[in-house]
Amino acid sequence: MITPGLESEAALAPLRAWWQGANVPVLILPDGLLPEAATRLRAEIAPRLSRYEVADRGRWWWDRHSAHAELFERLGALGSLLIGSSLRLVAARWLRFGHGDYALLKGDDGRTSEPGVELTVDFSEAATGEADVVYLGAGPGDLWAVPQQPGGIVLCDRQRAPYRYERYLTHRVGEAEVHRLRLTLLSDR
Amino acid sequence: MRRMARWIDFAGWDVTALAAAWRGARPFPHVIVDQLLSDGQMDELRVGMAAEPHWPDRGELQDFMASGPHLQCEILRSLLCDLGGAEGLECVAALTGKGLRSVEMRSYVYLAGGRLLPHADWREGVGRQVAFALYLSHPGACRGGELELFECTVENGEIVATASAAIIEHLPGRLVLFDVSPTSLHQVREVMEGYRLSVAGWFT
Numbered sequence: 001m002i003t004p005g006l007e008s009e010a011a012l013a014p015l016r017a018w019w020q021g022a023n024v025p026v027l028i029l030p031d032g033l034l035p036e037a038a039t040r041l042r043a044e045i046a047p048r049l050s051r052y053e054v055a056d057r058g059r060w061w062w063d064r065h066s067a068h069a070e071l072f073e074r075l076g077a078l079g080s081l082l083i084g085s086s087l088r089l090v091a092a093r094w095l096r097f098g099h100g101d102y103a104l105l106k107g108d109d110g111r112t113s114e115p116g117v118e119l120t121v122d123f124s125e126a127a128t129g130e131a132d133v134v135y136l137g138a139g140p141g142d143l144w145a146v147p148q149q150p151g152g153i154v155l156c157d158r159q160r161a162p163y164r165y166e167r168y169l170t171h172r173v174g175e176a177e178v179h180r181l182r183l184t185l186l187s188d189r
Numbered sequence: 190m191r192r193m194a195r196w197i198d199f200a201g202w203d204v205t206a207l208a209a210a211w212r213g214a215r216p217f218p219h220v221i222v223d224q225l226l227s228d229g230q231m232d233e234l235r236v237g238m239a240a241e242p243h244w245p246d247r248g249e250l251q252d253f254m255a256s257g258p259h260l261q262c263e264i265l266r267s268l269l270c271d272l273g274g275a276e277g278l279e280c281v282a283a284l285t286g287k288g289l290r291s292v293e294m295r296s297y298v299y300l301a302g303g304r305l306l307p308h309a310d311w312r313e314g315v316g317r318q319v320a321f322a323l324y325l326s327h328p329g330a331c332r333g334g335e336l337e338l339f340e341c342t343v344e345n346g347e348i349v350a351t352a353s354a355a356i357i358e359h360l361p362g363r364l365v366l367f368d369v370s371p372t373s374l375h376q377v378r379e380v381m382e383g384y385r386l387s388v389a390g391w392f393t
Binding site: 134 | 252
């Protein structure tokens with residue numbers, strides 16, 4: 001499911017060094033999920049999604065209950081190796097956004113006061129050119145906009161970026177949908 | 190040359206009827222005043238908008254072009270003077286039952302894809318009492334961009350559920366006044382095609 005070689009120490013060591021020294025709380029791994037795995041996930045998760053709509057929080061389709069043991073374990077291990085600390089899974093969200101959908105700051109349930117990371121996997125079929133995930137820090141200039149990239153895996157330190165919103169999808173996306181798996185992983189320390 | 194003519198004939202407003210409409214409106218107090226301006230006045234205000242600098246404003250809720258908080262164009266400033274003059278404040282205060290002291294206003298251009306997602310204008314200590322929007326798009330120039338009002342279910346001071354309760358078209362010359370409270374949730378729906386012109390702000 002994960003792109004071959006990505007989980008190797010040779011690939012992860014420089015990323016870990018960057019993560020530990022960087023001022024930026026977001027790390028993007030492009031093409032981390034294989035396209036055929038993304039296709040399978042979309043088909044598997046589609047019948048389990050339900051609608052969420054509270055206007056001042058957001059609108060999306062989601063599933064908070066389905067587990068995928070192999071993928072969760074490998075993503076957890078990947079996250080642990082990247083940040084150099086053992087992580088445990090505390091929450092998983094399968095999300096789907098289409099035209100008119102969005103998630104506002106009030107709809108962000110990923111804030112945590114404990115050390116760890118939020119890991120988001122994009123298993124969409126195509127890039128929409130919209131659908132950025134925007135992380136905000138406590139300072140006025142602390143803004144990190146992560147473009148939507150199919151197959152991309154994004155790590156975010158939510159202690160350093162405690163606020164998140166996901167941009168509204170306009171009519172320009174047509175019938176396209178954005179699929180995300182979001183894991184909250186906290187440090188075992 | 191300073192424009193002396195008045196934009197709005199407040200003396201012609203049926204304040205009693207408008208106050209009843211305000212109180213009876215759902216999901217929260219609001220009132221619609223149609224044909225507030227003549228075609229000629231709207232044309233003049235559009236000229237004013239074209240002269241006013243607008244900047245892109247894109248964030249969590251919004252994607253539009255907006256003027257600065259201090260209007261530079263005399264035409265738009267004169268409209269602001271009308272709204273915030275003694276007669277304007279008295280009239281809006283009478284129909285809303287709120288004590289009002291001043292008005293702030295900006296000018297907005299929404300292009301295709303533009304929107305202002307659901308929010309309430311209320312801010313602790315800011316003093317916003319009544320929101321307003323005056324629509325200036327040319328007839329047929331825009332698809333989408335309606336003002337949508339939401340009914341809120343509140344538990345323990347938190348909005349826990351919402352439902353669309355009113356959709357107001359942005360007809361040229363239409364003025365909408367609506368209540369500002371923590372639960373006066375509203376949005377400008379996405380502009381699907383064309384452009385949407387308005388001036389909007391708050392009575393404080």
